[in-house]
Amino acid sequence: MERREVEYFLAIAEQGSFTGAAKALRVAQPSLSAAIGQLENRLGGKLFHRLPHGVRLTPAGEALLEPARQVVRDLSTARDSVRQVLGLTAGRLDIVAQTTLAVDPLARLIGDFLRHHPQVDVRVVDQELGRTATGSVRTGECELGVVDASTDPEGMDGVLLAGRQIYAVLPPGEHAQKRIGLSELAARDFVATPEGTATRAVIEDVVAARGLRPKVSVETAHLAMVVPLVLAGAGVTLLPESMAVGASREGATVLPLRPKVVRASRLLWRPGPLSPAATRFIELVSKTAVPPRHRR
Structure with a gap:
């Protein structure tokens, strides 16, 4: 061919x-x-x-x-490897991630990477419902994937990324306390993204810790709609710190959880040759990855 x-x-x-x-x-x-x-x-x-x-x-x-897909990717990897040997700075990096994980921690990691390799083109693909990030990496559609740390697929290589603290995001002016307990939170109506998304998984896990299922008052596939819905009083939600800070600026009440909830994520890839861009990205991320002795 x-x-x-x-x-x-x-x-x-x-x-x-x-x-x-x-x-x-x-x-x-x-x-x-x-x-x-x-x-x-x-x-x-x-x-x-x-x-x-x-x-x-x-x-x-x-x-x-x-x-x-793998043939095309291998040819691109070979081309980029030759360019690297010849001293050229070029290449492309394809990463798939759920929207929440793309915002935090992936956006920061890509920013760090591009400061060192500004000529590399980066493409971030959103995980479609019904199709996993792992599946996109397995088929060669993307070289790298970012998934929740609870996902550890067989036959894939990966590193565990540092955790991000989760905060409760509530309508404006609703709480005067400094923290909100998980039992109190579990009794609330939630604004959530669909099942299978990272935001929904956090909500389900937190509520499940109290032996309950979350009551979702509004479900939306548009993550950008979640905070406006909370601001409008449709319910509460859970978001990582970087997104919760943005919600606070818009007027939402943002509270840490009691006990504190921290979620980690994982960068994964298929074993075998990788493009120089993917190799450099993994090297950079590995410097801030969770050491094996601290992994749970």
Whole structure:
């Protein structure tokens, strides 16, 4: 297979149509169709079901998807490695993370990384509902992933990141006390993101510590909507310190929990060769990672 054919195949799979892929790649659709036809002839079977509106992968196409992504990534890694040897500063870093973890701690880590390597392009992908960050790393869609520390997938390498303290975020002017107990908090109505998200997992774990299930008054897939809903009196929520500080500036009541709750996260990647950018990022993160003797 030629790299061009593999890239065309991946673009069609991601866009869901030949038309969308041709537009994204800025190539003529007949050229794209001809290249895929040649690839299918060479492999001996159809890779796509041609539908009235778009395409769908055949079983053969599904089987090719992960190897194709890895081929493209390996070629990029080889190119970046040569550039590094030749003294060039370039490359691309792809990281997948749930939104809350992207805000804290990933944003800070990326900022530190870019101060040392400003020429590297960084792409942060949000974890879609129903699709895990681990799955995106396994398939080669992203080189690195940031997940909650409770996730420790088999067959993956990783480092445990420093923990972040969790705070209760309540409507304005609601509490005069300095802290809020978990039992009192567990009895409140929550504003939360959907199940499977990092914010929801924190809420469920904190409330579960009191043998209860959280009562979610408003569920929203838009994390940016959570604080405005709390400010409007729709309920309370739990957020890491960096996001809670922002909520406090907007007028929310922000209280530490009693007892204190700290959540750690994990940076993970597939074993094997990594791009120079990913290798440097891991080296930087490892300097502030949790030492093995302190891991729980």
